[in-house]
Amino acid sequence: MSYILIVEDEEDIARLVARTLEKNGHKTRIAPTLAKAQELIEQETPELVVLDLMLPDGDGLELCKYIRFKEQTEIPVMILTAKGEEIDRILGFEMGADDYIVKPFSPKELALRVKAILKRVKQIEPPSSAINIGPLNIDPNSMKVKVEGKDVRLTRTEFNLLLTLIKARGKVLTREILLEKVWGYTFEGYARTVDTHVRRLRKKLGPCAEMIETVWGIGYRFKD
Template structure:
């Protein structure tokens, strides 16, 4: 049976997260440090990692980086931290986090967002044709993106965001619609999550960044 790994040194919070998820039928394990978390991951691959940033032996982003760049890219990561500044969110998403929750948090919201992440990961779509728009090539089947035949590396969430925008080419998608399509949930106050990912995506798209237009006060549109 797969499980959810909670990497959190505050035992009260770790136990609250574990109880919340176990009520939903998940198996959980708790690690109180980066070293312990990495050791448990190496022994058995979890279904999801819920990760604090401030740990006794370092920054949780180091574990996120380890998962993303050492052939463990398929493990989704949810950051759960007291660090709620925009720069912290940007760094978390840049390291490949799938979601970011700031303490204090609602256990109900945590549960819903965990389910949304796992649903996205397990969801398999029927094979669909690649999308070519100018120099941009998007292959939904292999999750590869190329610009002028040169592959660019995107996180799973960045890829899904680009695909959602490209499929709706010419149409305006609100932040709320993008949250639902890409993240699988809509919560008030989380529209900035979309903005953060769009900024990261534009940076990686380089010369194709201007294909994603901002429709002020509404959302985003992929140029027709």
């Protein structure tokens, strides 16, 4: 049974999300504020945080930042908010969110996307050898990445995206294929999610950014 923390100040929405997730076998707790969410995370690490952005004591992105920079945690974050502009989505992904759903939402879609996130978090792959491509070094077992000997901290989604591109080295992967392989779903209209994550990944890879090529109108390819 997975423990999911719901950070939402609107009681009706929080209860709907909780009921939806509990029907699918998850344990939930609700935090109506950022302060309460941090308190609960310190008490018990959740396997997923469902996060609203507009909270009484601040912007939900602050909690996203807190989670991402908290030592030794790789908690996936799903943003669930009424803020649906493209710039809001980009900011959410820039702060390390793994997924983004706009209110009003479909409980069925929410359940499916939570399932997809938890599946890829729990997915255990057999041990793999370290990957060395020029100044880029990747250890698939420890999820550690180095560029020119310096550690690069990636979210789990960014790491899976990088590994997926490398495994298909030289081949073009469409946005739809990447959504299926990395995110575990192919909902219409979410191809921009891939673009945002690729942009963020390139920024973190610095001098190795050009290894990920854009194939205009199709998708992306890791240089062969």
